[in-house]
Amino acid sequence: MLYLIGTGLNRYGLTKEALETAKKCRILYIDNYTSIVDGGKIDELSKEIGKTIKIINRADMEEKVRALISEAKNEEVGILVGGDPLIATTHKTILIEARKLGINFGLVHGASILSAAIGESGLDFYRFGQICTIPKWTEHYKPVSFYETIYENYKRGLHSLILLDYDKEHESTIDVSYAVELLEMAETEYGRGLINDNARILVLHDIGMVSRRVQFFSITEAKKANFGHGVTTLIFPGKITELEMEALEIAVK
Amino acid sequence: MLYLIGTGLNRYGLTKEALETAKKCRILYIDNYTSIVDGGKIDELSKEIGKTIKIINRADMEEKVRALISEAKNEEVGILVGGDPLIATTHKTILIEARKLGINFGLVHGASILSAAIGESGLDFYRFGQICTIPKWTEHYKPVSFYETIYENYKRGLHSLILLDYDKEHESTIDVSYAVELLEMAETEYGRGLINDNARILVLHDIGMVSRRVQFFSITEAKKANFGHGVTTLIFPGKITELEMEALEIAVK
Numbered sequence: 227m228l229y230l231i232g233t234g235l236n237r238y239g240l241t242k243e244a245l246e247t248a249k250k251c252r253i254l255y256i257d258n259y260t261s262i263v264d265g266g267k268i269d270e271l272s273k274e275i276g277k278t279i280k281i282i283n284r285a286d287m288e289e290k291v292r293a294l295i296s297e298a299k300n301e302e303v304g305i306l307v308g309g310d311p312l313i314a315t316t317h318k319t320i321l322i323e324a325r326k327l328g329i330n331f332g333l334v335h336g337a338s339i340l341s342a343a344i345g346e347s348g349l350d351f352y353r354f355g356q357i358c359t360i361p362k363w364t365e366h367y368k369p370v371s372f373y374e375t376i377y378e379n380y381k382r383g384l385h386s387l388i389l390l391d392y393d394k395e396h397e398s399t400i401d402v403s404y405a406v407e408l409l410e411m412a413e414t415e416y417g418r419g420l421i422n423d424n425a426r427i428l429v430l431h432d433i434g435m436v437s438r439r440v441q442f443f444s445i446t447e448a449k450k451a452n453f454g455h456g457v458t459t460l461i462f463p464g465k466i467t468e469l470e471m472e473a474l475e476i477a478v479k
Numbered sequence: 480m481l482y483l484i485g486t487g488l489n490r491y492g493l494t495k496e497a498l499e500t501a502k503k504c505r506i507l508y509i510d511n512y513t514s515i516v517d518g519g520k521i522d523e524l525s526k527e528i529g530k531t532i533k534i535i536n537r538a539d540m541e542e543k544v545r546a547l548i549s550e551a552k553n554e555e556v557g558i559l560v561g562g563d564p565l566i567a568t569t570h571k572t573i574l575i576e577a578r579k580l581g582i583n584f585g586l587v588h589g590a591s592i593l594s595a596a597i598g599e600s601g602l603d604f605y606r607f608g609q610i611c612t613i614p615k616w617t618e619h620y621k622p623v624s625f626y627e628t629i630y631e632n633y634k635r636g637l638h639s640l641i642l643l644d645y646d647k648e649h650e651s652t653i654d655v656s657y658a659v660e661l662l663e664m665a666e667t668e669y670g671r672g673l674i675n676d677n678a679r680i681l682v683l684h685d686i687g688m689v690s691r692r693v694q695f696f697s698i699t700e701a702k703k704a705n706f707g708h709g710v711t712t713l714i715f716p717g718k719i720t721e722l723e724m725e726a727l728e729i730a731v732k
Contacts, residue, residue, distance in 0.1 A: 232590065234494055234588065234590075235588055236496065238494060238495040238496035238499070239494050239495075239496065239588075240494060240495060241487055241491060241492050241493060241494050241589075241590065242491040242492075242493060242527070243489065243491035243492065246491070274495070309594075310590060310591075310594040310595060310598055311598060312598030312599065313594060313597070313598055313604055315603070315722070318601060318722070318725075318726040319722075321726065321729055322725050322726060322729060325729050333598075333599065335487065335488055335492075335590035335594075335595045335598070335686075335687050336494075336590050337485065337487075337494070337563060337588035337589050337590055337591070338563075338590070338591060338593075338594035340591075340593060340594045340597075340604070341562075341563040341566060341588075341591035341593045341594055342563060342588045344566070344593075345563055345564060345565030345566055345586075345588075346565065346586065348571060350568070351566055351593070351610060352609070352610055352611065352612070353609070354609065354610070355608060355609055356605070356606070356607065356608055356637060357604060357605055357607070358605065359605070378635070382609075382631070384609060433588075434588050469568070469571070469572075472575050473571040473574065473575060476574050476575060476578050
């Protein structure tokens with residue numbers, strides 16, 4: 227049996243169900259390829275569960291995933307996943323592979339940045355459009371399609387939840403200032419006037435943690451912002467209602 | 480200090496953080512107006528936390544909310560909320576009221592049906608459009624605007640997550656068959672051909688619980704479906720990719 231176990235948003239994010247499930251697994255892994263796992267969190271979880279936790283990195287995922295899943299044929303194997311599992315495509319692929327090998331699976335849900343960021347923004351979750359991610363550019367990979375998603379949402383008055391790519395090297399999501407730079411590059415390409423001096427963007431940093439910060443910035447301010455390491459999410463708002471604005475003002479601090 | 484504490488998706492859904500926060504509150508309430516709270520769950524939570532939990536129903540919410548918030552001026556007051564807090568407008572109103580009275584608040588996140596249902600569907604969360612709710616019709620309240628949302632998403636190839644209204648009287652969300660009936664009524668009104676014999680709909684019942692069921696139904700099958708009491712969520716899919724279909728087939732059981 228294979229379990230995907232959500233660990234929620236912080237070191238104290240395991241539910242009772244997650245804890246009990248992790249305890250009964252003979253082999254326990256933690257996913258370090260779809261989300262950032264800091265060492266302190268692994269130590270904390272390991273102590274709480276009373277088990278060694280092996281780290282799966284991207285190379286393991288690509289090369290050893292089948293072997294890892296095969297272990298679940300005769301053993302209880304758990305994979306701890308930041309937030310709520312099954313959001314990343316990789317986790318679906320794991321379940322598809324498991325099914326091919328005739329292995330059953332169980333899912334334990336955890337708090338997710340998706341609902342947490344929307345909740346903490348003060349904006350109405352019924353008024354969000356499609357979600358997108360701003361990926362880190364490389365020499366040969368310079369995608370701008372996130373702009374299209376945000377623009378389509380905006381045109382319909384809807385808010386956009388924008389996830390920021392993980393920068394493994396820095397154990398952090400990409401910087402706000404860098405993300406805004408990419409938004410401006412995309413603006414140059416599309417030229418639809420979405421990213422301009424009057425535009426404002428909500429920056430949500432380390433939601434669910436003590437280091438939580440929420441700021442409503444102009445594009446100019448956002449370009450100068452420095453939130454340091456951690457997990458940052460952006461919201462590009464559509465039409466903001468009066469009640470939303472009241473809630474947003476309380477959210478910002 | 481006022482705490483909104485998410486209780487996640489089931490009786491074992493409290494995180495360590497939620498448990499510790501609830502324990503330090505002198506007065507503890509549970510929200511019974513934005514989500515269904517079964518008596519068993521309250522007993523279980525009360526035992527785990529070691530405290531009496533008072534139920535807030537809709538009448539309390541409308542009449543006594545200011546008194547309840549005022550208690551938090553000098554005491555640690557906690558409100559337990561199903562899933563992840565702040566999704567319902569009511570919770571935002573509570574924080575706005577608290578701010579007016581100069582009361583600080585804290586938030587503890589929990590697993591939410593939003594990410595859980597999307598995760599368990601096998602469908603790609605980047606390919607969901609705006610969320611909507613199908614409300615229970617009354618003699619003078621027969622909204623059909625959910626159709627517009629689903630149609631707009633569908634036109635763009637996007638999936639629609641559809642929450643079903645709570646039917647307090649039956650301590651359950653409205654039945655799938657009734658929800659589909661309302662979709663058909665809306666179809667008659669709009670006449671855009673969305674709800675037809677070829678359309679299929681994903682039914683997700685009691686996600687995160689032992690009674691979990693996921694079914695991919697034709698409209699005709701959905702009209703005859705009987706899932707009994709519990710929390711049901713629907714997904715009206717847009718364009719389904721090959722990988723999504725593989726994951727969806729594994730999700731269905």
